[in-house]
Amino acid sequence: MSKKVLILVAWPYANGPRHIGHVAGFGVPSDIYARYMRMAGYNVLMVSGTDEHGTPIAMQAEKDDISPQVLVDKYNKQIVEDLYNLGLSYDLFTRTTTGNHTKVVQNVFLQLYKNGYIYKDTMSQAKEAGTGKTLPDRYIEGTCPKCGYFPARGDQCDNCGSQLDPTDLINPVSKNTGKSPIFADSVHFFLDLPALKEALTKWLKSRKNWRPNVLKYSLNIINDTKPRAITRDIDWGITIPLPNWRDESNKKLYVWFDAVVGYLSACIEWARRKGDAELWRQYWNDKNCQSDYFMGKDNIAFHSQIWPSQLLGYRGLGSKGGQTGAYGDLNLPTEVVSSEFLTMEGKKFTSSQGIVIYVKDILAKYPVDALRYYIAAAGPENNDTDFTWESFVQRNNSELVGSWGNLVNRTLNMVYKRFSQISQIDMSQLERNDTKLLSKIESVFPEVANLIESHKQQAGLSKIMKLVNDTNAYITATEPFKQDDFRARQILWVCIQAIYNINTMLAPYIPHSAQKVLLSLGVTNQKIPMPQIETVIDLDNSNRQYPIITGDYKLNDMAIKWQMTYLRGNSKIAKPEPIFQKIDPKIIEQELNGLINKKII
């Protein structure tokens, strides 16, 4: 049995379509990693889904005068389509409003409760005057008691940086209505983070290979750990699974408490759909299975603190002791891979002000791999990075089309025009130039593998692109178009092998084009796996259907493997058509005008 890896990807919030900043943060990087890991022979399980509970969705549904379920159905569908169109190869992309998820979340809650890590307490809470609806801290504004700044928010003053409680504000008002909120006591359940602090700290300190900033940040915030309310006064969410609370329609579990449990519940749903309801245990209960989480940097706290705390408490490993529940000893995260942020022509993405490029819009106009390549090459892996249309066009035209696409195209043209097929040659007769290039390519396989496994995908990609340049230089140096047939066959054979193997390494980054390259090389017994959308029936509610992303990524061994491989046989090739298209630089101005018209820049 090959080594198992769980790839757990942040759950997009279903309150609107996703923009390219979202997918640059968690989507494309996690898919590159998953595709590589499968090619390298790991047994991968990758899951995610839409996150569909919480106040913002409830409020927006009310504004749109529809039920929250109708709202999330709409955006779930759209997000599923976006991620599918990007070719993200989830084994299961589901959602948090399923019967399965609800049950798993409630089981986790009950075990935590039983072990003593969840307790009841009273807190003062702001409510909307008139409707009596709960008002989240950030929807309250007023004058800061420390510096007099207005408008300071209920949680923090932007001017002096003070941490605030809504009750501290002078003349607090609701951002929604402008009226003063009403403060009232409310009973809630709390996750006892202090009781888990020691176990959590110990665990964090054993995470030697994490990126230093993630580790530092996590250890830092742990110092002033407080119990955290995990229920809310809201009617949209998962029911509290306790007597006297089940029927309380206005108290539900806090959205973050349920969202992170999705990582587990989605694996359970995957196993149930596979027909072996216990299959997920191979990933979650096996200590040797690693679990890698992908997210934007704003989510670090939930993955390095809240979720591990829930898991530790579930297993009874905090200061209050306890026992593990029916799910057994669930693995804590091995890696928390966080991306930085993407900005848009120098501004932060903000859908409310239209500073945004939606995934569906960009994919409607430009090839999917142009976007994937851009994100892979210039995305926010280590620093915040700025998306500009100019650099998008330039990267596509110069690197993807000019270097790589042209290499494929010029080689195939020479082969087609002169021999109309890829001819076999005797490798032992190759010249030094030839073998040098081939062994160089072979040596890059393990180098890129190391880089991707240590989450340095950009460095990996630039190593591959260096090989593209080397091969272009090789053609210039050997001048196959001036050689006799014997030598020309040799050179072109070497070029074909170079292209085939470089294409293998590019496959995790730009899978759609990798498939096209395979076809134009006449390779039909290998494929690049792609996800599918399927409509399924809720396993716990036969009246309900929803779309999922899933797929067969092994393809009965037709999937391509991460290793230097020589193409054999004399495959005929068709008249080559360019695989990569240039993007007209005029679109830079057009797209920018679009933004100017919206008065954004």
Add this chain to the structure above:
RNA sequence: CGCGGGGUGGAGCAGCUCGGUAGCUCGCCAGGCUCAUAACCUGGAGGUCGUAGGUUCAAAUCCUUCCCCCGCUACCA
């Protein structure tokens, strides 16, 4: 002293953990080639690596001072 990240040729970045000729992509200049999507290849100009000091035979890299940018406990990823 709240915490953290960053300041490297015109632009965007790598290098800094483990000090030793400053590297990549784009742009610019010159040349080459013509198989290819005016593509590709070669060479060149251009940097006192934010500032001031220290350690060292040697510092972008280690230590200290100061300056400037940017995030930060909110489901805006």
